Amino acid sequence: MATRSSSSRIQPPTFGNLVTILSIDGGGVRGIVPGVILAKLESELQKLDGEDARLADYFDVIAGTSTGGLITAMLAAPNEDGRPLFAAQDIVPFYLKNSPRIFPRPGGIMSPAVMLLKALGGPRYDGKYLQKLIRDSLGETKLNQTLTNVAIPTFDIKKLQPTIFSNFQIPINPNIDALLSDICIATSAAPTYFPAYYFKNNDDEFNLIDGGIAANNPTLVGIREVMKQIMKENPDYSAMDPLDYTRFLVISIGSGSNKLEQKYNAKMASKWGVISWLFENGHTPIIDCFGEAGKDMVDYHNVVVFQALNSEDKYLRIDDDKLQGDLASVDIATKENMDNLVKVGEDLLKKTVSRVNLDTGLYEPIQNGGTNEEALQRFAQLLSDERKLRESNTPKANGSTVSIGLTNGST
Numbered sequence: 001m002a003t004r005s006s007s008s009r010i011q012p013p014t015f016g017n018l019v020t021i022l023s024i025d026g027g028g029v030r031g032i033v034p035g036v037i038l039a040k041l042e043s044e045l046q047k048l049d050g051e052d053a054r055l056a057d058y059f060d061v062i063a064g065t066s067t068g069g070l071i072t073a074m075l076a077a078p079n080e081d082g083r084p085l086f087a088a089q090d091i092v093p094f095y096l097k098n099s100p101r102i103f104p105r106p107g108g109i110m111s112p113a114v115m116l117l118k119a120l121g122g123p124r125y126d127g128k129y130l131q132k133l134i135r136d137s138l139g140e141t142k143l144n145q146t147l148t149n150v151a152i153p154t155f156d157i158k159k160l161q162p163t164i165f166s167n168f169q170i171p172i173n174p175n176i177d178a179l180l181s182d183i184c185i186a187t188s189a190a191p192t193y194f195p196a197y198y199f200k201n202n203d204d205e206f207n208l209i210d211g212g213i214a215a216n217n218p219t220l221v222g223i224r225e226v227m228k229q230i231m232k233e234n235p236d237y238s239a240m241d242p243l244d245y246t247r248f249l250v251i252s253i254g255s256g257s258n259k260l261e262q263k264y265n266a267k268m269a270s271k272w273g274v275i276s277w278l279f280e281n282g283h284t285p286i287i288d289c290f291g292e293a294g295k296d297m298v299d300y301h302n303v304v305v306f307q308a309l310n311s312e313d314k315y316l317r318i319d320d321d322k323l324q325g326d327l328a329s330v331d332i333a334t335k336e337n338m339d340n341l342v343k344v345g346e347d348l349l350k351k352t353v354s355r356v357n358l359d360t361g362l363y364e365p366i367q368n369g370g371t372n373e374e375a376l377q378r379f380a381q382l383l384s385d386e387r388k389l390r391e392s393n394t395p396k397a398n399g400s401t402v403s404i405g406l407t408n409g410s411t
Contacts, residue, residue: 010057010148011390018249018314019226019237022059023219023296025319026066026212028190028330029099031269032338034071034253035091035344037318040373041251042088049387050221056147058383063151063222066212067255069187070134076146077138083337085137086149090343099333101129124331132183134190138181144170146180149383151221153211155184157196163206163212168225174203187211192284192330212409217295219252219302231273245311249382252302254319256344258328259362264288289319301355316379317355318372320348321363349373 024034038055045053056062056076064072074086074094078124086094103125143150143165151166169176178201181288186197186208196209226248229237240247264285271278277286291383299317306315326332327340353369356362369375 006135010060010387012234013060013390013393014238015393016386016390018297018322018382019240020059020061020383020386021222021226021250022055022062022221023217023222023250023252024062024064024071025212025218025252025254026068026069026187026190026216026291028067028193029095029103029328029333029338030255030323030327030341031071032092032095032099032341033097033320033345033348034068035088036342037253037372037376038071038075038091040349041380044377045077045384046146048380048384051390052083056084058387059148060357061149061151061161061216061222061225063153063237064151064187064227065216065218065221066188066282068218068253069152069211072150072152072183073146073184076148077141077180078147080144080195086159092345095396096338096342098129098133100335102133103331103333104129106358119251123191123195124193125188127185132195133182136183138179138184141180141327143177143180143183149225151218151225152183152187152208153215153221154183154189154208154220155213156265157209157213158207162211163208163392164221164225164359164408166225168229169339173204175202177201178206182206190286190287190330192278201238205247205336212291212294213292215290215298217252217254217298219250220298222242223248223250231237244307245306246314248311249377249386250302250306250315250316251376252299254295254315254317256320256323256327256341257295258283259321270291285398296356296361300358300390303356315377316353318353318375349376 027033042053045058054075058240060376062072062076064070069092074091075084075088079086081083114213144167146167149162149167154163156163165176165178169329178199182201184200184205187210188194189208190210190212196207199209200206211218226237227242230240230242235319263283269285272280278284279377302315302317306312321337323344326337327344349372351372353372353375354363354365357364
């Protein structure tokens with residue numbers, strides 16, 4: 001078994017065959033679900049390459065929105081030894097420990113009228129604990145210091161346009177090179193749940209809310225960042241055809257949703273005004289609709305494109321669209337609900353690989369597709385082989401090649 005060294009960023013795609021992209025959806029406390037999936041993927045990589053293997057060692061881009069943006073930073077930010085700040089197996093314990101204080105439940109029983117008045121008076125949570133937690137965890141680390149490229153969407157309410165914090169954008173706009181803590185607080189600032197977030201970096205001001213407004217499923221954001229580098233003929237992505245999707249390896253992890261409960265309908269909504277769209281029976285319909293619509297449209301696009309370009313075996317989407325009750329909430333952080341979310345992730349690993357039906361919008365099992373766990377094992381092998389190929393092809397100063405970061409004679 002090969003053992004990874006504890007240094008160096010991932011070698012660029014120009015030395016290999018694939019471009020590797022990991023994407024993590026938004027979803028508040030439901031970030032526990034992708035946490036379970038990511039821990040499984042990393043454990044499979046460790047079986048192949050040693051216990052020091054981390055997800056940031058294998059992906060050219062990690063894209064994450066809202067809670068997925070926080071997970072992205074956890075996986076890609078360096079610790080004092082230059083290795084990822086968190087292992088994937090640390091994500092779920094992090095959520096179990098901190099979510100009850102991020103999403104504190106009100107004392108006593110609140111009537112719908114009281115809940116409505118509270119909702120009209122400001123965001124549901126003040127965000128102070130979340131902001132301190134993020135700052136304490138990420139410290140002074142800036143975007144340019146991540147161990148692999150990241151892409152974290154936010155939405156600027158002053159400019160009325162998305163702002164994507166991406167390493168690739170730093171040479172074009174140095175003001176993007178902000179503190180990771182500021183970026184994560186911004187991408188998590190879900191309207192009605194947390195306050196909007198302002199910060200200034202160099203000469204630029206940012207007035208930001210949750211990236212889910214722009215891209216709750218940020219898979220296309222990650223693909224776009226790579227496409228731009230190919231089109232610009234970046235040497236790290238040389239000799240690539242942007243339409244050759246056989247060279248893309250994409251893993252997209254959802255945080256779950258509820259397509260079955262059908263808690264809204266046109267008869268109800270036809271009577272709603274502004275207040276009901278913002279608050280209806282403890283839910284926020286307009287936010288639910290924005291989040292689900294954006295997430296689904298990205299998956300629809302990817303399914304069509306990867307199929308059309310004969311590369312559907314390189315695109316893996318893992319999500320559960322049948323969450324019910326509290327499980328579908330973004331902010332119910334009781335021990336019971338969080339334990340159940342862990343079980344959702346564990347059960348999802350055992351389910352058959354599914355693909356969205358473009359007519360119904362529901363996930364359907366793929367015939368002979370195996371389980372999600374088996375798919376992650378297959379993708380882990382592809383990722384391991386790709387990294388070893390890149391390292392063996394990396395040129396030395398004298399023009400020959402050398403294997404970097406591997407011992408025991410592996411290439």
